[in-house]
Amino acid sequence: MPVSFETGDIFATPGLSSYAHGCNCAGAMGKGIAVAFRQHWPAMYEAYRRLCMAGEFAPGDVFVWEEGTVTVFNLGTQLSWRTKAEYGAVERALSEMLREAEVRGVPEIALPSIGAGLGGLEWPRVRVLLEAFGAATPIRLRVCETFVEGVPLAA
Template sequence: MVEYIEFGDIFNIAGVQNFAHGCNCAGAMGKGIAVQFKERFPEMFIKYKALCSENKFNLGDVFDYKYENGIVFNLATQRSWRTKAEIHAVKHALRGMLDIAEKNSITEIALPKIGAGLGGLDWGDVKNLIEEEAKKHPQISLHIVLNFKNQPLLNSL
């Protein structure tokens, strides 16, 4: 199931302790929601940066970071912060995330419009891909925040 939340904060959805976001493969989390992930999970950022510097985090990969209350899914959607996200990488990473979630009995994941913000992809294309992949895992609910609180509406539904 996919739930779209027009305005909100992925970190403040009742009952949700697992989060996902699109990342680059260069070890940078300096803009957008990635900054919030870096600040909330500093140990995750250190491990992510190390994976990138060792070329062990590539397009389409998933770095699942377990923290005390859940898992953060770092989805490798773009090569660097200077390049756009790649739709095939989003698809592969989503599949990997959903497979990991299923194996770990995770039923709720909150995420932003991966690949469609700073990643530059068309939200309609990404939305269709998410819905297609989510149908294969009906026991997992994806809560997608379309716009962060206090920000203007950006390419909604």
């Protein structure tokens, strides 16, 4: 299914129940959209932190959190907040996320421009990756390309 690149705020969009974001593997969600994920799902953050501290979450891994009707895919895109994200890690994590989403029957996932903000990757290159993965899956990927706080996503 084609990827939609949208403007708005994934957390202000009614009807969404599955989200993804890129994160480091050092147990920190202290900047960017990761802070909002930590605030929305504090128990998820604690479980993620424990995985990282135990050395059980590496670049390319996906930590899936289910809470009520919500599914969150935490994508390991970079080793720590001090290092840049890696294209290979983004690719592996996207592949695993989509596999996990299919198993769980997730029809759509909202996500930011993973790896391209604080992760330091080139957005045009990440966008091409997302387009390729989107074309190969029945799962709708709704990518927030331009963040506008409090405004529902719109193409």
